Amino acid sequence: MLARLNSPSLKMPLSPQSTNPESTGSRVMADDGSGDQTRGSKLRGLPESRPLVELRKLAKHYGSITAVHALDLEIGRGEFLAILGPSGCGKTTLLRMISGFANPSAGTIRIAGEDVTRRGPHNRPTNMVFQGYGLFPHMTVAQNVAYGLRIAKRPRTEIVRRVDEAMALVHLESFRDRSVTQLSGGQAQRVALARALIMRPEVLLLDEPLAALDLKLRKAMQEELRSIHARTGGTFVFVTHDQEEAMGLATRICVMESGRVIQDGPPEAIYSFPRSRFVSTFIGEANIFAGQRSKSMVSLEIGPCFEDHGPDEDVVCVVRPEKMIIADAVDDASSLGCDAHLAGTLEDAVFLGPYVKYVVRLGDEGRVLVDSRDIELRHRVAVGGAVIVGWYLGDQRVFSDQ
Amino acid sequence: MRKSNLNRRLFLIAPSVMIFTILFLIPISYFFVLSFWQVHAYRLQAGFTLDQYMKVFSDYLAPLGYTFMIAMTIALVTTTVAFTYAYFCRFKAGSLGTAFLFVALVTLFGGYLTKIYMWKIILGSNGVLNSAFEWLGIVTDPITVFLFSPFAVVITLTHYTLPFAILPIYGSLRGISDLPIEAARDIGATPQRVFFDIILPQARVGLISAFSVTFLFAAGDYVTPLLVGGPQTSMIGLFIQSQFGHRLNQPLGSAMSFTVIGMCVVTIVFMAMLIWRATRSAK
Numbered sequence: 001m002l003a004r005l006n007s008p009s010l011k012m013p014l015s016p017q018s019t020n021p022e023s024t025g026s027r028v029m030a031d032d033g034s035g036d037q038t039r040g041s042k043l044r045g046l047p048e049s050r051p052l053v054e055l056r057k058l059a060k061h062y063g064s065i066t067a068v069h070a071l072d073l074e075i076g077r078g079e080f081l082a083i084l085g086p087s088g089c090g091k092t093t094l095l096r097m098i099s100g101f102a103n104p105s106a107g108t109i110r111i112a113g114e115d116v117t118r119r120g121p122h123n124r125p126t127n128m129v130f131q132g133y134g135l136f137p138h139m140t141v142a143q144n145v146a147y148g149l150r151i152a153k154r155p156r157t158e159i160v161r162r163v164d165e166a167m168a169l170v171h172l173e174s175f176r177d178r179s180v181t182q183l184s185g186g187q188a189q190r191v192a193l194a195r196a197l198i199m200r201p202e203v204l205l206l207d208e209p210l211a212a213l214d215l216k217l218r219k220a221m222q223e224e225l226r227s228i229h230a231r232t233g234g235t236f237v238f239v240t241h242d243q244e245e246a247m248g249l250a251t252r253i254c255v256m257e258s259g260r261v262i263q264d265g266p267p268e269a270i271y272s273f274p275r276s277r278f279v280s281t282f283i284g285e286a287n288i289f290a291g292q293r294s295k296s297m298v299s300l301e302i303g304p305c306f307e308d309h310g311p312d313e314d315v316v317c318v319v320r321p322e323k324m325i326i327a328d329a330v331d332d333a334s335s336l337g338c339d340a341h342l343a344g345t346l347e348d349a350v351f352l353g354p355y356v357k358y359v360v361r362l363g364d365e366g367r368v369l370v371d372s373r374d375i376e377l378r379h380r381v382a383v384g385g386a387v388i389v390g391w392y393l394g395d396q397r398v399f400s401d402q
Numbered sequence: 403m404r405k406s407n408l409n410r411r412l413f414l415i416a417p418s419v420m421i422f423t424i425l426f427l428i429p430i431s432y433f434f435v436l437s438f439w440q441v442h443a444y445r446l447q448a449g450f451t452l453d454q455y456m457k458v459f460s461d462y463l464a465p466l467g468y469t470f471m472i473a474m475t476i477a478l479v480t481t482t483v484a485f486t487y488a489y490f491c492r493f494k495a496g497s498l499g500t501a502f503l504f505v506a507l508v509t510l511f512g513g514y515l516t517k518i519y520m521w522k523i524i525l526g527s528n529g530v531l532n533s534a535f536e537w538l539g540i541v542t543d544p545i546t547v548f549l550f551s552p553f554a555v556v557i558t559l560t561h562y563t564l565p566f567a568i569l570p571i572y573g574s575l576r577g578i579s580d581l582p583i584e585a586a587r588d589i590g591a592t593p594q595r596v597f598f599d600i601i602l603p604q605a606r607v608g609l610i611s612a613f614s615v616t617f618l619f620a621a622g623d624y625v626t627p628l629l630v631g632g633p634q635t636s637m638i639g640l641f642i643q644s645q646f647g648h649r650l651n652q653p654l655g656s657a658m659s660f661t662v663i664g665m666c667v668v669t670i671v672f673m674a675m676l677i678w679r680a681t682r683s684a685k
Contacts, residue, residue: 101584121587128588134581138603148589151599192585199589 329386341390550632574608
């Protein structure tokens, strides 16, 4: 990987803005000299502070069904944004509106300062990597990649050079003259990526980019995508239902549920400070305890009480498995050294390398997951043996139970 | 394992191979041999002579050329109309596409002769078209050139062969996924570019099949020209029929048939190459 980063391909800006701030807002590529009229878009220089993509009150209704509720979203230059949510949450509709394949019912889309709301996909400075790739089956790999430049009537020498660059970027140099019908899933994905990147889009849109790949390929492609994002300095927006994918790729995550963005922030913030029960369970694993809040005191059904300000209501308390602590039951509770503790029986222990995932049954109340670095515990306590689990107060998050 | 599999496959294709051999290969070989024979005093004489082919080219070149022109016209018109219709069904009609396709195929229930007579009724002197024109006051005397003209042959055969041309084209259009079309739009292709660069190249096989089927049918047909074509539309099929019929000159009839087959093969190969090249998206 490092060797690749040092290769000459590093210096080729596939994205117009590349790394020099002067060209911000212009799709002209510095080393071209000719001005990139690929889409015939006339772009003015923009104030540095202006976000690259601005969605204002953007909504989509299908008859009486609302796929996307009026939402405001700004995407900055160079961001790698994940739109994350379960299927049917409106994330794909949102992506299709940005790309121009779906007409918004209301609201506006501005990209690089220009209102593109009513423009067709061929007139937007966005390019999409489709989930099913959508390669042209009657063309070779190189013809697929070159197609966009060819219809933009770029000079032949430039097409050849940029195709070479794009092929090098996705490591497909030796596949030029292959028919795309002979490619594996991962290779097809790279062709689709090259075909979109060669257009030097302001925004590269990816629809479930890794969904169709097997696990190993997915990991490799994830790394690849991050590296391409770093090398091109482009702005990438992708849609996924896979929280791990979102965590692994994005610099920022928008979590969507039923047509609304319910949380927006960097991956760490989304993970550590989820703002709702949905977000905390959708992203990462979570132990959930039901309880009531009364006079700023939360009492959980399984026992622990602690102070938490808020209205009197039914609540849920969420604790991440890695925030849970586990100990042998022979230790007395205080040796656990934490505030909330519960007795249970060990149901399973899965060794995962640096840590062990313990599954602990708490009477009839259910199970909790504990990710512990105490690898030896599984030798000291047999499955079915008694254990104590707990967490430090402050490591839990409390949400209204709706 | 391998071997039993092969035997099994051979067994499965045996019926179709037998039918093809008995009903097609043997008769056509017989007539091919016959085309080098002669007839003397109404008796077949075995031998090898190119006399029959010489006669075809000296006496029947005009009907051959005429047949070519008519068949070419019919094939081009039919393929174009069929493509338009199939394109509409696949890309424009939405969920009604299948219904429209069904409508086109339903016309196959009307038999071949039924359609010929239908056009006789429409195009005749007292036909539907003339009555309508007279009623509208466009003409006072019926137009007689509609029927018994090349025009009548073209329209009748176009009507008849249309479903056979729609099917292969629709089949190939159905095979085109929406994704590459969206992808092309996304990287800057206008709808026109998408049509010429993405859709047409993938519809080639359908277009070529449609053209071939229509051309073959039109070139070999002799009933339509007989019934709606009139005296001047002397297509080669009529002459072949008469050689086998009242003239009892089977060698000449066979030679004429193989000349037509040759013309069809050359035309179809040429047109297939032409369509293939014309629908290639620019490199």
